[in-house]
Amino acid sequence: MLTKTKIYLSSPHMGGSEQKFVSEAFNTNWIAPLGPNVDGFENDLKSYLGNKKEVAVLSSGTAAIHLALEILNVTSGDEVLCQSFTFSASANPIIYQGARPVFIDSEKDTWNMCPELLEIAIQDRIQKYKKPKAIIAVHLYGMPYKVKEINAVAEKYNIPVVEDSAEALGSTYFNKACGTLSDIGILSFNGNKIITTSGGGAMIVNNLEQKEKAIFLSTQARDNAPHYEHSTVGFNYRMSNVLAGIGRGQMEVLDDRVQARRNNYEFYKMNLEKFDSIEFQEEVEGFYANRWITCIKTDSFSKREQIRLTLLEDDIESRPLWKPMHLQPVFKDCLHFTNGVSEDLFDKGLCLPSGSNLSQEDLDRIMENILKTPKL
Numbered sequence: 006m007l008t009k010t011k012i013y014l015s016s017p018h019m020g021g022s023e024q025k026f027v028s029e030a031f032n033t034n035w036i037a038p039l040g041p042n043v044d045g046f047e048n049d050l051k052s053y054l055g056n057k058k059e060v061a062v063l064s065s066g067t068a069a070i071h072l073a074l075e076i077l078n079v080t081s082g083d084e085v086l087c088q089s090f091t092f093s094a095s096a097n098p099i100i101y102q103g104a105r106p107v108f109i110d111s112e113k114d115t116w117n118m119c120p121e122l123l124e125i126a127i128q129d130r131i132q133k134y135k136k137p138k139a140i141i142a143v144h145l146y147g148m149p150y151k152v153k154e155i156n157a158v159a160e161k162y163n164i165p166v167v168e169d170s171a172e173a174l175g176s177t178y179f180n181k182a183c184g185t186l187s188d189i190g191i192l193s194f195n196g197n198k199i200i201t202t203s204g205g206g207a208m209i210v211n212n213l214e215q216k217e218k219a220i221f222l223s224t225q226a227r228d229n230a231p232h233y234e235h236s237t238v239g240f241n242y243r244m245s246n247v248l249a250g251i252g253r254g255q256m257e258v259l260d261d262r263v264q265a266r267r268n269n270y271e272f273y274k275m276n277l278e279k280f281d282s283i284e285f286q287e288e289v290e291g292f293y294a295n296r297w298i299t300c301i302k303t304d305s306f307s308k309r310e311q312i313r314l315t316l317l318e319d320d321i322e323s324r325p326l327w328k329p330m331h332l333q334p335v336f337k338d339c340l341h342f343t344n345g346v347s348e349d350l351f352d353k354g355l356c357l358p359s360g361s362n363l364s365q366e367d368l369d370r371i372m373e374n375i376l377k378t379p380k381l
């Protein structure tokens with residue numbers, strides 16, 4: 006009997022020409038950071054995102070969020086409003102800056118930041134302390150957040166928005182690319198994301214001047230002089246030319262990857278929507294998700310665990326949804342504005358295997374296991 010292979014939640018999926026671009030870097034000795042692949046990857050991203058923004062590629066999505074806060078002058082003692090239902094990397098850079106995160110819960114439609122709670126939090130902070138310095142909103146699992154509503158609140162109080170699009174490259178909001186819908190957008194090319202450079206990220210900004218500033222800060226903030234002269238604290242956050250080569254290859258297949266992940270979602274939906282106990286993260290009109298990860302919400306913790314453990318038994322990886330930041334031990338002393346939505350999602354929700362390289366056989370095997378769940 007053939008032994009079955011492990012099925013992962015989301016694994017890297019190379020397209021074919023990545024090695025060509027990486028070899029070019031080797032052949033031309035452009036191993037140092039900067040070089041033609043960095044420029045090429047940035048141009049590819051810029052045009053994919055609609056040509057209205059500028060892109061600087063960096064060493065990670067976390068680095069991009071950190072630099073964004075630096076550029077927005079977030080400093081020690083400031084408060085930053087951050088979506089609670091997210092991966093910790095959205096919030097950690099707030100701490101790097103010596104600032105304080107204030108966590109905002111989600112709304113039920115998109116599972117992302119609730120605009121009403123955001124406004125309540127802003128009013129509270131203005132009354133009790135001082136105005137928050139920035140807002141970090143997240144297109145979680147590739148589902149756009151309520152951009153118009155969040156931006157309206159942000160504009161009303163004149164607070165800049167950092168758009169965490171780490172999981173949402175390829176998603177659109179009324180035909181505009183996620184990552185381009187606010188003051189500063191960020192992307193991630195970590196190994197589990199929709200495309201990967203093995204590790205990497207990007208910052209999306211409004212103009213060349215801001216891009217130059219991001220590059221300046223990410224390459225050790227070197228002033229213009231023959232020797233090394235510094236009048237600002239810099240960072241070593243630029244993407245290398247070798248990794249950017251992988252990114253160029255991945256850009257050639259990005260649309261295919263989005264399509265494959267959307268097909269995964271359709272498969273799960275088609276097979277599971279007949280069960281009243283299972284809900285999906287649905288697209289609102291005008292919202293287009295890259296379906297980076299297909300998530301379901303069951304009707305109880307024990308049912309979620311039954312599904313997860315049945316899959317595990319057959320060597321299939323699945324995972325509970327993100328644990329909200331306001332429940333994380335590391336952020337236990339942080340202020341938060343909650344409504345129960347993210348806690349409920351964490352309690353009952355499950356991420357299903359969603360790689361763009363899953364075969365129909367893999368999907369059938371996953372479904373067979375899910376359907377074994379008693380009283381689904």
Ligand SMILES: *Cc1c(COP(=O)(O)O)cnc(C)c1O
Nearest residue numbers: 065066067092094095171193195
């Ligand atoms: C992956 C991720 C990040 C961080 O990106 P890295 O490239 O891994 O540093 C930030 N926010 C969210 C929502 C992510 O999923």
